[in-house]
Amino acid sequence: MLRGSRLECLLSHESELNSDQLMVRKAGWPPLFCIPIYGSRKMTNTKSLELISIALSIIALVLVLTLLPTPASGAFQTNDARARELFVSIVPVLKHPRCLNCHANGDFPRQGDDSHVHTQNVRRGLHGFGKYGQRCSTCHQEQNVAGPNMPPGAPHWQLPPADIPMIWEGKTPGQICRQIKDPKQNNGKTIAQIVEHVTSDKLVMWGWNPGEGRTVPPMAHDEFARRFHEWARNGAACPE
Ligand code: HEC
Numbered sequence: 215m216l217r218g219s220r221l222e223c224l225l226s227h228e229s230e231l232n233s234d235q236l237m238v239r240k241a242g243w244p245p246l247f248c249i250p251i252y253g254s255r256k257m258t259n260t261k262s263l264e265l266i267s268i269a270l271s272i273i274a275l276v277l278v279l280t281l282l283p284t285p286a287s288g289a290f291q292t293n294d295a296r297a298r299e300l301f302v303s304i305v306p307v308l309k310h311p312r313c314l315n316c317h318a319n320g321d322f323p324r325q326g327d328d329s330h331v332h333t334q335n336v337r338r339g340l341h342g343f344g345k346y347g348q349r350c351s352t353c354h355q356e357q358n359v360a361g362p363n364m365p366p367g368a369p370h371w372q373l374p375p376a377d378i379p380m381i382w383e384g385k386t387p388g389q390i391c392r393q394i395k396d397p398k399q400n401n402g403k404t405i406a407q408i409v410e411h412v413t414s415d416k417l418v419m420w421g422w423n424p425g426e427g428r429t430v431p432p433m434a435h436d437e438f439a440r441r442f443h444e445w446a447r448n449g450a451a452c453p454e
């Protein structure tokens with residue numbers, strides 16, 4: 215019946231059209247050709263009901279297709295076992311000294327592969343920037359200073375703040391995972407923001423460019439970020 219209406223519309227005599235419809239017709243834009251005709255006084259009630267039911271059917275079909283699981287959406291289905299496995303696999307990076315030295319117990323940073331207490335009595339301070347004359351930025355620049363035992367650097371070099379110190383030292387993979395996911399302990403981040411953080415944050419990136427004489431975490435940064443992302447995509451379940 216759609217076809218019928220269209221034909222009728224194309225064949226309508228110009229004298230039967232109102233001025234708006236004539237304008238559309240003269241503009242000669244085919245997709246609009248029939249639209250005004252459906253609204254014309256020639257249209258019967260049955261026709262408008264048909265149109266409404268066609269529209270409703272299309273909406274219903276689209277809804278069903280969106281809600282039904284399709285093979286393509288399988289990639290986004292959660293998989294707790296896979297997510298747990300992925301999280302466990304990235305823990306050796308989190309526990310590597312390049313990361314742990316800022317995510318360790320106590321109210322001070324650590325140094326070196328043995329994670330010894332930071333020299334010069336450097337402290338965390340309320341906001342993680344250090345205390346009094348020993349502020350991190352006194353010695354740490356936005357990039358590494360060349361040479362062995364010189365201060366490493368990256369933008370915003372600091373510890374997490376005292377009220378949410380983000381400590382991983384001595385914790386199981388499950389404890390670290392739940393802490394990282396908890397907005398009260400991760401500074402209000404969503405899981406997507408955590409993934410973004412480990413993908414592009416300057417302090418995280420520094421771990422793979424730590425300056426002379428320092429080892430790097432046991433996995434390429436790309437691979438680390440990819441596993442974090444896949445953990446999230448699989449539903450971000452935590453190990454026991
Ligand atoms: C008085 C200067 C000074 C201040 C202040 C200072 N640092 Fe350092 N920091 C250094 C030096 C020098 C090194 C390099 C030591 C080495 O490699 O032997 C270092 C190393 C580090 C390392 C070790 C990196 C690694 O993985 O081995 C971390 C982490 C660190 N500092 C964090 C901080 C933080 C956070 C603050 C502020 C709360 C801070 N530092 C304040 C001088 C300072």
Ligand code: HEC
Pocket residue numbers: 307308312313314315316317342371372373374375380393394399400401408411412417418419420421422431
């Ligand atoms: C110089 C200190 C420093 C180093 C080194 C460092 N971080 Fe952090 N990290 C921080 C600070 C500060 C925050 C808090 C940032 C915020 O809240 O925006 C943080 C937050 C995080 C978070 C946020 C989630 C949470 O609640 O724990 C993750 C994940 C993280 N770091 C991963 C790493 C990884 C991986 C490395 C090593 C490759 C690393 N960090 C090295 C200082 C550091």
